[in-house]
Amino acid sequence: MPEKSVYSANAHLSPIVVTSNVRVEEAAPLVRLSLRGGEAAASHAGASIGAPLPLEPLTSTMADKAAAFWLGPDEWQIAIQEGDATAVFERVETAMADTPHSLVDVSERNRALIISGPKAAWLLNSQIFLDFDEAVFPVGMVTRTLFGKADIMLWRQSEDIFVLEAWRSFMPYVIELLQEASRELEAA
Amino acid sequence: MTQDFRTSAGGRIDRSSPVDFTFDGKAYRGFAGDTLASALLANGIHLVGRSYKYHRPRGIITAGSEEPNALVGIAREKGQNTPNLRAPQVEIYQGLNAESQNRYPSLSFDVGAVNDLLSPLFVAGFYYKTFMWPRSFWQKVYEPFIRSAAGLGKAPTDPDKDRYANHYAHCDVLVIGSGPAGLAAATAAAQSGARVILCDEQSELGGSLLHDRTSAVDGKPAVDWAADAIRALSENDKVTLLPRTTGFGYYAQNFVALAERVTDHLANPDPRLPRERLWQVRAKEVVIATGAIERPLVFPENDRPGVMMAEAGRIYLNRYGAMAGKRVVIATACDTAYRTAVDLKAAGVDVAVIADLRPDPAGVHVDAARSAGIRIEGACVVTGTKGRLRVKSARLGRIRPDGSVTAMGEEACDSLLMSGGWTPNVSLYSQSRGKVAWDEDAGAYLPGASVQHERSAGSCHGVFGLQAVLEDGYAAGENAARAVTSAAKRPKVPAVTGGEEGAGGTLGALPHDRDPARVRAFIDFQNDVTAKDVKLAVREGFHSIEHIKRYTTTGMATDQGRLSNMNALSVASKTLEKPIPQVGLTTFRQPYTPVTFGTFATTARGEAFDPVRRTPMHDWAVEKGAEFEDVSLWKRAWYFPKPGESMHDAVARECATVRESVGIFDATTLGKIEVVGPDAAEFLNRVYTNPFLKLGVGRLRYGIMLNEAGFIMDDGVVGRIAEERFHVTTTTGGAPRVLAHLEDYLQTEWPDLNVWLTSTTEQWAVIAVQGPKARDVIAPLVEGIDLSTESMPHMSVREGKICGVPTRLFRMSFTGEAGYEINVPASRGREVWDAVWNNVEAVGGAPYGTETMHVLRAEKGYIIVGQETDGTVVPDDVGMDWAVGKKKADFIGMRSLARPDIVVAGRKQLVGVLTNDPKVILEEGAQVTAEASPALKTPALGYVTSSYYSSALGRSMALAMIADGRGRMGDTLYVSTAEGAVAVEIVSPVFYDAEGGKQVA
Amino acid sequence: MLLITCPYCGVERPEIEFRYAGEAHIARPAEPSKLTDEEWAEYLYMRTNPKGLLAERWRHAHGCGRFFNAIRDTVSDRFVTIYKMGEAKPDLERLVVEAAQ
């Protein structure tokens, strides 16, 4: 495991859900790059961020304060905890200069939630139809899917920690439904 | 009120916890663990409802969800009534208020009962016969009559205040039903290591084991064995136990919907709990263990309160300590009723007689009754009952060898318990699309081949007797587990004493010695369908069981006929003189029992029905008092009324401000796609009508996108950011559609192109600043970009900074004025907006909304896709042939522009429309005609697409699509309005600054 | 809710993650302008609409975003086989024979 996950709770915001067995927190801002292209581009990009880009479907790779997610056969999302999106963009773009590809800064497009605790999977299953049994959805798995009616990206960072990303305007919907589903945990 | 019919001891109720409740306003007392039905019975109450059609008094018949009569409405507060709850499923709690249904003014005196006297009018098909003619009577006479007289229960009047939850779950083995077969199956599957969900519609798991007083399993009383098995399951963390949870829908690929009732049984539910939860389960294997349902006997007056199923009598006695009566007659064709007799007798109830249809009843259960000293009459049939609101006596008859019946006299009783044998409950198997097969030996329809990964266990597929049912359940659980895991273990099946299979059963109407014209024997209690009705339907030509069902309404009760179907089928079969399998069985459909709308909706209501998308500047608009409109999922500021302003005032002021000074507009919702790669220009050249290969870096181009049929599907401005990078904008609503359209061509037609698409709609906040003072307003905030027209002309894009924030600055106009669209990273949108607004405000500018944007663009004759276009419009129709690259070899939709129907004369074309009276604002969608009062059936020439008041023109204006419109300039045509046709002049669609000098200034 | 296997993700997902995209193997003509009106209409509008096996396009719209092809039985609503874009269309007659066995 890398020393520090690319996702950390945004210390400036209070948690969205806190119960004895699940927490939902907004992640701190980070740099997100959408990479489209072939494996050659992916290999150059991986070298530039210190984490080889995953080539197996629905898998992820992690480096210190960075992660790369397989989203499609020619599509990856790179996440880096670093202040300056432009600088990161230039670094990765330069590394792929001679290879056809598309690199787009989408740092601001998504917001991320960190859902953690023994009831994290249960909470997500209120709106996500995936099977979170570890044999089916192991640690490190990442996928796009639906949360209710919102498109999301979901990554299992560890057994009990999930990261959910959605386009920013969909996030209030996701948060409202997570809060709604968590209310009964407080009662129980 | 005393509980006169409560046993002195026993049952699963908590006698130390009394529970007070009301039924029809009258106070009663029961115990914790009682259902409403058991508590009423303990208080001596059988009369609980009136029947649907004849309003006949009706009593509790069953102890399960198939209950046809004891339907109640329960409202925790006014306006929140839940109707049609089945009393045997309603758990009482302190303060429960239940109301009976279908009666007025009271249960014991009901004016609708006059229908019973008029019953000859209400025969089979009475709905069809009575309410058919004259047609004009339907709305005013028949429908109100039916609505007031009929209908089960009262719908709630207020929006549902309860919350409903949803949960998706996966398992290896889903077991539906927790009686002996289900418990055994779940145990076997769990012991094999499978992930198991076990659900049961009852409040407590265990099914028939909970009222089995005489059997032993593994040397333990059956009920104790069940408790141990449930405890073992509950300690297994791969097992989920769901009591109060009905498996109501079996769908494709083992997708099964369950409805869990979470709080209905609680006196003071925690408001944080949902009332119900919808479980959407995907199971690798399903075990259906839904048991069998005891059939009523069809004899005259079999619907009198006090007449009940024999097994229900045993359930109420053993599980709830409630006696059906103090002197009971048992009518049966099946051994299992003898178990009821024995248990009742042991509890001190006077069992007057067991009237058995069979001439020589025999077997272990019969012997037990005999040795308990209970009188048994063979070849004996009930031929009627007496009593007004409760049975007082049963009329018995002797069945002669020739089938005729002679009267035996009357037997006084306060309850009559009946058993016609058992019908395997094949509802869920049928829902799984399996075809039931008639089993002659069992005298029942049984599940045939499995269509999905499911198997039935226990009496729902014709296996009876506790030992056999347990063995069957274990085998089903083991086999289900074996199908999903190699580690399946062969479980040890415990040995059973007692609980032997009860033989016997009958179908259809019983013989009697009464006048057939004067008596009624009910088949479907809830819908008041008698044996006579079914016979009549057959005589009238309804020979298919599906037709008979719909004509008589038999089997259309809340239990879908689980109680009544086989008797109806038997009567139809005998009348048709066809064997039962040739008559067929109606299909069972989802849901198994009624499910509340809230459970289907779950959380998708109110704000959470759909995602509501808001821009980073939304709150600013709220603070400024904006009205909003919905555009796809987005909330867009519509207009910004100042205090006292009407919408018309506000829009006129906003328009004038933009034209004369400057306006600020939130354009964030526009779709944005980053098109990147060596072949980006080539790709755009193929998907837009316009040429894109030679668009310079830093330049913008307005583009039109067609579908392959040649029709306009979207438009937008495209900026070339770099040689291989384009910033494409789409309409707000069209963004997902356009991206899917482009991906389609890229992935499937031109996979050789090195170009990729990334949605950046939400990466950017977009601030439009439009008007003569636009440049002055933003200039002080911009760094690194020369804003002079010479350096940055109309339709160009530059990268730089604004307020220190990186920006893609577009110089473009959708208003006809000079203007900019400032793209900044979304999280910085609000701060940049605030800074720009400061400057806008300082020069007397204003924010404007989508309405003003629409007016301003209409003054310029700019189309809005979806308003001027409707999916059948090509560029030339809207005067945009100029945007079509004539020298291009191909683009999507190009070939279609040469289709005969596209090049033909007479197509509708975009024109401007000015009413002769400048104050008249036409309605959008209004028809345009050549004459003021055209003859009927004259086709319209076209229709108005956009219509506004224009402050720039000082009058109304409109756009319209009119046949050969460009050839009609200056013509007078007519437009229909609510006040009649008005004369209009056809003009150019460009009303304002036709030379276009303003936007390039 | 049907389960559909995405050949790119290699997993089975509920139908709601996917979008139907019409009949498969109808290639866009290389030079549409050379087609007669009848030929163009044939390409634009004419589809086989069989009762039985149909080659059709689906997109894993809420997943990896890829279009792929599938053979589905329009009678039973069962997916017989699923394959990536660019792979050859299976022999439907052979699939019918196999299904019968």
Ligand SMILES: [Zn+2]
């Ligand atoms: Zn996929």
